[in-house]
Amino acid sequence: MDRQRNTVLEALLDEFDFTHQSLADKVNEVSEAIFGRPSNCSDRHVRRWISGEVRWPWTKYLLPLEQILDRPAQALGFVPRGKASATLPRPPRPAQQEEEPVHRRRFITASAATTVAAVLRIDQTPVTGRLSMSDVDRVRERIGRMDAHFFSIGGGPLISVSTGYIARLRDALDGCTYGDRVERALHGAISSLYASAGWACHDSGDPAQAALLHTASLQSALLAADPSATARAWSNLAMQARLEGRHREAVQITRAALDNRRARQDPHIAALLHARLAIGQARVADRTGAARSLLAAERVYDRIDTAAPAPTWLSFLNPAELSGLAAITHQALGQYDRAEAATVQALDLLPETMRRNRTYYSVQLAELQLAQGEREQAAATVYGIDASSLDSRRITDRLATVRRTLIA
Structure with a gap:
């Protein structure tokens, strides 16, 4: 059979910003999470896969590749050697986890978190040297992709991924040099990550931890001097108060967020705040106020310029x-x-x-x-x-x- 270049895999490496060596490193890392030991993948293996010299890699490479690139093997451009090889075996379970279902769930969650972190490549954010707004743009793009993961399947593994990325960005703040604009933008990114982690905790049934993370999100938003991030944090704290039965406090917090002139002027943020204010007012039996807030949300939303993209965290609105x-x-x-x-x-x-x-x-x-x-x-x-x-x-x-x- 003539050798045929795997252009699908080559394009995916470019899409996820992998070099041959960095993909090999991720394969070894994820392989250790799956099999309990790293594989011996190198950049030479990756080159052979792309060139078509190897059209169907060994299972110890294919299973990690499927997780890292979030696609089945054949959607990665690989061609099975026959019907038997087309069906990959299930990843082995560590023996000590067979006895306890809770441990198995933790293993699965850890594997999912490893996969998300690997795809986002959060470990590529510099922690030394000079940071520019281009670095910040890459951080924001990764956070946007993480938010898209949440909208698709829920919070689960995003708790550890978000907090891990926060630690990485804090290392960047301590170890790098940068201007005032980059510093504020990094604090804004950290605020966004705290907010995402808070929602993930909320989704996973841990309201106490969610409250702490939303409070941390507000602190970072204030350091960023970012009205959008501040409004988001206040909105999440209002929702937290409502979930804990503190409905009047939730109404007060949401009104405080709407008092921010910049938040009121952004129709995306204002529409969300008015809609959540309506829920709070309904919980305290303020029928008139709830009706007015719902109408305000609709009117503000109608002012949105569809040509202007919404903030990433508001793409669900x-x-x-x-x-x-x-x-x-x-x-x-x-x-x-x-x-x-x-x-x-x-x-x-x-x-x-x-x-x-x-x-x-x-x-x-x-x-x-x-x-x-x-x-x-x-x-x-x-x-x-x-x-x-x-x-x-x-x-x-x-x-x-x-x-x-x-x-x-």
Whole structure:
């Protein structure tokens, strides 16, 4: 068979900014997480894969490559030697983890975190030398890709990835030289990472840790002198207060965030704050205030210039999300029929890529249907939910509660 260059793998190396040596190093690192020992991958192996000299690498290389590049082997441009080789074996489980399911879950989570960290290449951020805004742009791009991972499947491994990246950026702040603009931007990036880690903790059912991380996010946002980051931190702290039952405090915090002139002038941020204010007002039985805030959110959102990109962390805010937040407001006011209609609208408008949000609002729809005695509709809704790839304890616990209620 003629040798054929693996242009797919070559393009992926360029996309993920891997050199031959750095990919080989990652293969060895992930191999150790999978098999308990590193493989002996080198840059020569990578060159042979790309040149087509080796069209189907050994399993000890293929399994790590699948995790690092988040694609099955054949989607990496590799060609199996035959039908038997096309199906890769499952990664082996360390013997000591066979006895304890909790340990197995930790191993899986650690492997997922290793994969995300490897793909993002957070260890490539310099910790010595001179930092420029180009370095900051690369940091922001990696954070944006991490946020996209959250919107797709949930928070799970992002806790350790975010906190690990925070440590890396703090090392950069201590070990590098830079100007004032870069310093503020790094503090803004750290604030964003704290916010992402807080949401991941929230998703994983750890509200106490989430509160600490959201507070740290606010501190870094103030150091960055970044109104957008500050508004985000205040918004997350308001949500935290609401989840802990401190509804009046949540309303006060959100109003304080809206008092920031720059936050009010950014329609993306203002729309989110008004929508979350509506939920808080509904929780304290302020029907008039909630209705006004929902209307304000819609009017502000209509002012958004679609040609101007939203901040990365606000990429989830779309008409579907506004409908979903309106549904939560109506639910808090006891208006279950309106809440159900708004939730259906949210599901109709959601992009397919936002699997986490789709599962969240599907569970919410089933809850609303049960609250109105619509058991058959709720059962049909639950039947259509696929949470197999979701990494959100918060959502899966709610789904389990709905299923138990249906069985009872």
